[in-house]
Amino acid sequence: xxxxxxxxxxxxxxxxxxxxxxxxxxxxxxxxxxxxxxxxxxxxxxxxxxxxxxxxxxxxxxxxxxxxxxxxxxxxxxxxxxxxxxxxxxxxxxxxxxxxxxxxxxxxxxxxxxxxxxxxxxxxxxxxxxxxxxxxxxxxxxxxxxxxxxxxxxxxxxxxxxxxxxxxxxxxxxxxxxxxxxxxxxxxxxxxxxxxxxxxxxxxxxxxxxxxxxxxxxxxxxxxxxxxxxxxxxxxxxxxxxxxxxxxxxxxxxxxxxxxxxxxxxxxxxxxxxxxxxxxxxxxxxxxxxxxxxxxxxxxxxxxx
Amino acid sequence: xxxxxxxxxxxxxxxxxxxxxxxxxxxxxxxxxxxxxxxxxxxxxxxxxxxxxxxxxxxxxxxxxxxxxxxxxxxxxxxxxxxxxxxxxxxxxxxxxxxxxxxxxxxxxxxxxxxxxxxxxxxxxxxxxxxxxxxxxxxxxxxxxxxxxxxxxxxxxxxxxxxxxxxxxxxxxxxxxxxxxxxxxxxxxxxxxxxxxxxxxxxxxxxxxxxxxxxxxxxxxxxxxxxxxxxxxxxxxxxxxxxxxxxxxxxxxxxxxxxxxxxxxxxxxxxxxxxxxxxxxxxxxxxxxxxxxxxxxxxxxxxxxxxxxxxxxxxxxxxxxxxxxxxxxxxxxxxxxxxxxxxxxxxxxxxxxxxxxxxxxxxxxxxxxxxxxxxxxxxxxxxxxxxxxxxxxxx
Numbered sequence: 001x002x003x004x005x006x007x008x009x010x011x012x013x014x015x016x017x018x019x020x021x022x023x024x025x026x027x028x029x030x031x032x033x034x035x036x037x038x039x040x041x042x043x044x045x046x047x048x049x050x051x052x053x054x055x056x057x058x059x060x061x062x063x064x065x066x067x068x069x070x071x072x073x074x075x076x077x078x079x080x081x082x083x084x085x086x087x088x089x090x091x092x093x094x095x096x097x098x099x100x101x102x103x104x105x106x107x108x109x110x111x112x113x114x115x116x117x118x119x120x121x122x123x124x125x126x127x128x129x130x131x132x133x134x135x136x137x138x139x140x141x142x143x144x145x146x147x148x149x150x151x152x153x154x155x156x157x158x159x160x161x162x163x164x165x166x167x168x169x170x171x172x173x174x175x176x177x178x179x180x181x182x183x184x185x186x187x188x189x190x191x192x193x194x195x196x197x198x199x200x201x202x203x204x205x206x207x208x209x210x211x212x213x214x215x216x217x218x219x220x221x222x223x224x225x226x227x228x229x230x231x232x233x234x235x236x237x238x239x240x241x242x243x244x245x246x247x248x249x250x251x252x253x254x255x256x257x258x259x260x261x262x263x264x265x266x267x268x269x270x271x272x273x274x275x276x277x278x279x280x281x282x283x284x285x286x287x288x289x290x291x292x293x294x295x296x297x298x299x300x301x302x303x304x305x
Numbered sequence: 306x307x308x309x310x311x312x313x314x315x316x317x318x319x320x321x322x323x324x325x326x327x328x329x330x331x332x333x334x335x336x337x338x339x340x341x342x343x344x345x346x347x348x349x350x351x352x353x354x355x356x357x358x359x360x361x362x363x364x365x366x367x368x369x370x371x372x373x374x375x376x377x378x379x380x381x382x383x384x385x386x387x388x389x390x391x392x393x394x395x396x397x398x399x400x401x402x403x404x405x406x407x408x409x410x411x412x413x414x415x416x417x418x419x420x421x422x423x424x425x426x427x428x429x430x431x432x433x434x435x436x437x438x439x440x441x442x443x444x445x446x447x448x449x450x451x452x453x454x455x456x457x458x459x460x461x462x463x464x465x466x467x468x469x470x471x472x473x474x475x476x477x478x479x480x481x482x483x484x485x486x487x488x489x490x491x492x493x494x495x496x497x498x499x500x501x502x503x504x505x506x507x508x509x510x511x512x513x514x515x516x517x518x519x520x521x522x523x524x525x526x527x528x529x530x531x532x533x534x535x536x537x538x539x540x541x542x543x544x545x546x547x548x549x550x551x552x553x554x555x556x557x558x559x560x561x562x563x564x565x566x567x568x569x570x571x572x573x574x575x576x577x578x579x580x581x582x583x584x585x586x587x588x589x590x591x592x593x594x595x596x597x598x599x600x601x602x603x604x605x606x607x608x609x610x611x612x613x614x615x616x617x618x619x620x621x622x623x624x625x626x627x628x629x630x631x632x633x634x635x636x637x638x639x640x641x642x643x644x645x646x647x648x649x650x651x652x653x654x655x656x657x658x659x660x661x662x663x664x665x666x667x668x669x670x671x672x673x674x675x676x677x678x679x680x681x682x683x684x685x686x687x688x689x690x691x692x693x694x695x696x697x698x699x700x
Contacts, residue, residue: 023617076512098582101510102406103480106439110411125616139616141648154559160614160674163645167673180558182482187409209562212408234562237569238578245543245558245580247509248408275567277675 004092004118004194005068007132008032012066012090014039014057014081015073024072024096024137025051031134036064057081058088068092068135070126078122079104082185086112094135095121095185102247105183112185119185120177123247125155128175138162138175144291146171148283149195151188152207153178154246157234161207164276169290170283173201180246182212189217196225203228203286205279206270208261210235211249215261222268229270230282233258236274306506307350308522311389313484313502320475322468323498327392330521333376337369341392345371347379348387350525352503362393385525394498398461399488401432404472406482413437413473415448419456421488437473445470460495468497480510533596540592542581549574551681552601554594554611554627556581564612564674571678573685576606587626594630601636607688608681609636612674614645621654624662631666639684642670643677 011033013025017040025035035051037060043053054060057069069090073081078097085093086108093112100122112119120127126136131145142163148170152158155177162175176191178184188206195204208215208231215233222229235244235251236258243250251257266272273279308316314324325344331337345368347359354360359378363371368390376386401421407414415435418428435451437443445466452465472484485503492498511517527535537544543558547565551573555561558580565575577600579593601609613623627642642663646656654662656672663670669680 027617075509099509101480101513102482102507103477103510106406106411106413110440113411137616139648139650141650142645152559154557154562155616156557156561156614157559157563159616160560160563160645163614163647164673182406182408183411189409207559209559214409217409234559234566236566237575238562238565239545239547242545242578243543244545244562244578249558249562274570275563275675 005127005129005133005135007129008034009067009129009133009135010034010036010064011135012037012039012057012060012064012069014069014071014085015077016070021072022049024070027137028070028134031128031138031140032131033133033135036066056088057084057090061088061090066090068094070094070096070135072096075099075101075122079108082108082112082119086115086117089115090117092135093117093119093185094124094126095119095179096124096126096136097121098123098180099247100181102182105181109183109185121179121181121185123181124179125158125177127177130172130174136177138177142166143175144169144171145173146288146291147173147200147202148288149174149176149198149201149204150207151176151178151191151195151204153188153209153248154180154207154234157207157209161205161232161276161279164280165283168280168283169292170280170288171291173198180248182248184214187217188214189221192218192221192229196221196227196229201227203230203283203288206231206265208233208258209246209249210238210244210251210258210261211246211256213256215265216255219264219268222265222270225269228282228286229265230273230279231262231265231270232273232276232279233262233265236262306508306511306517306522306526308502308504308506308520309348309350309387309525310346310502311348312520312522313504314499316475316479316504317499317502320471322471322475323496324502325391325394325498325500327390329390331372331376331388331390333380333386337372337390339365339368339390341365343368343390344393345375346389346391347375347384348389348521348525349379349384350522350528384528387521394490394500395492396490396498396500397493398491399500400457400465400491401487402465402469402489403483403485403487404469404476404481405484407436410436411439413439413476415451415469415472417452417455417469439473439477443470443473461491461497464491464495464497465489468499479504480507480514481505482507533600537579537593537596540589540596542585542589542593543579544593544596545578546600547575547577548605549576550605550607550685552576552597552606552609553579554597554609555579556613560612560614564610564677567674567678568610568681571682573678573681576600576603590626591630594627595634598630598634598636601638606638608638608685609640610643610677610681611640612643612645612677615650618650619653620644620646620650620656620659624654624659628662628666631668639681639688640668641677641680641684642668643672643674644670645672645674
């Protein structure tokens with residue numbers, strides 16, 4: 001696992017030239033990573049806030065030997081940037097953009113895979129090696145160090161689950177957001193396999209959602225896992241035939257519903273919760289050690305009156 | 306975008322693939338004169354038309370009457386009246402053929418069933434699948450064994466393989482996510498004809514298909530949506546209206562689904578789902594809040610729940626957006642607010658200050674989704690109690 005995002009990861013920020021990109025750079029630097037270069041054609045030789053600019057990812061890789069790249073190129077150019085990163089042999093790439101055409105992903109994602117590049121996204125918040133390195137924009141303040149990995153199809157849900165775990169004293173080793181599109185750089189089963197093999201992780205939580213068939217590819221790995229796998233599939237009570245925000249979140253067939261996927265995962269041996277609080281209860285049953293100190297500001301529970 | 310049959314068949318014909326001849330589009334009040342037997346088909350972006358009488362076979366002399374009858378049924382169902390009339394095709398066999406995406410394998414997925422013309426969802430075992438590499442063209446000879454093993458023989462084997470081999474390019478060039486030909490007819494002479502065509506195009510690719518908005522299908526994109534859903538669509542955010550008693554204002558697809566599930570587990574039902582696109586600004590946020598508040602004004606909704614998990618957004622900005630929205634449109638029903646915020650999000654305003662801000666306006670503000678659900682539950686119980694009290698006093 002350490003090959004993916006080493007502590008203090010050195011990161012190239014692609015197209016991070018506007019205020020949003022600069023904020024993302026500051027965010028990553030604050031959470032253990034070190035952004036070492038920005039790629040923006042036409043700006044080679046410039047330096048801004050101490051960061052060197054390069055025209056291409058390949059030039060930035062040659063100069064810095066970075067561990068990863070974060071792509072902030074808008075949707076229309078996102079797949080091109082993924083291909084550019086794969087050509088430059090960047091081992092780990094985050095594609096943040098929403099609304100990337102699926103045909104573009106269909107070309108760029110297998111292209112990157114063939115070259116050994118691990119793509120997170122498109123439409124992803126990124127991944128956080130809690131306390132050590134951030135690629136993307138998970139708020140570190142929602143986390144506590146620990147040995148539970150959280151893997152999710154939704155950024156806000158992954159964050160929310162991490163925050164609820166922290167409030168109950170359960171720390172995390174990794175937060176990984178696969179991406180909310182129909183196609184993701186790597187499928188949940190590939191992530192799960194890697195997280196189960198990680199020596200800093202004792203159990204893995206998977207937060208899925210309705211739509212697509214990616215969960216069925218996880219069943220063999222769940223069945224063979226020697227560490228507990230917990231899962232929650234959002235959208236149990238979603239109306240049928242509606243796209244729930246994400247491009248991938250539309251149940252086209254019975255097997256794509258939350259209930260069908262949860263049943264299949266349960267049969268393979270995963271513990272299924274329907275809410276984050278159910279996940280907390282399972283961690284308690286597993287005797288996962290809790291932090292004595294709660295995060296700075298504990299959650300209010302129940303009524304405020 | 307789900308295409309109407311008429312648009313899908315136009316794409317097939319432009320790709321050199323065979324569709325029935327003699328096509329006429331008929332709208333309300335238009336006349337129709339044909340000289341041979343036809344099939345009259347309602348145009349709507351949904352399946353199952355045949356089962357509800359929206360597809361009719363007619364002799365030449367009865368065609369105008371059949372078209373008028375289908376138009377009348379469509380109108381009666383509140384749908385746009387539009388029918389496609391085309392020549393009947395005599396066929397020896399009907400198959401199912403489709404091309405879609407394999408989301409795990411990241412390849413194209415060709416699907417075929419020997420027995421077409423039916424709902425293949427009901428007989429999934431009959432469908433054979435072949436994965437195709439999207440990065441290279443597909444040639445008919447590569448598909449021969451697939452169709453032969455599926456039971457195709459005679460002259461149709463070559464015709465079907467040629468038809469299927471043309472689909473991947475059509476799929477890519479039109480940014481399709483689904484092409485479904487059901488049925489694909491085979492004539493006695495072994496020729497294939499697409500009797501129907503269901504096609505879905507990727508809306509994320511619309512910036513490179515400026516012409517899509519002028520297609521007939523674009524005028525049907527809002528078919529089946531509620532008035533509020535139509536407005537959300539035009540404003541560029543997601544809003545799905547549901548039957549429920551708690552209207553929800555939230556951001557993020559997964560978080561929104563989780564809230565829908567949480568309320569369901571607590572015995573309530575969400576009255577809507579909503580989600581903003583990343584990069585949306587204050588204007589889109591206000592439009593979304595206003596729309597949910599309109600949903601909340603309907604009698605079935607008893608309470609409103611607001612929840613956001615903030616990563617980069619400042620808590621103060623989020624609080625002020627909600628405050629401004631509810632000041633300009635004060636909800637007549639209990640409203641509970643929640644934020645997941647920590648670190649820099651609290652630089653300008655702490656969670657304690659946010660709670661005070663909402664308390665001053667008479668609203669509960671919480672930090673946790675479970676607390677949100679509990680507070681909504683309590684507000685509804687208090688309200689029910691107060692109403693009972695009022696009734697008792699009145700009586």
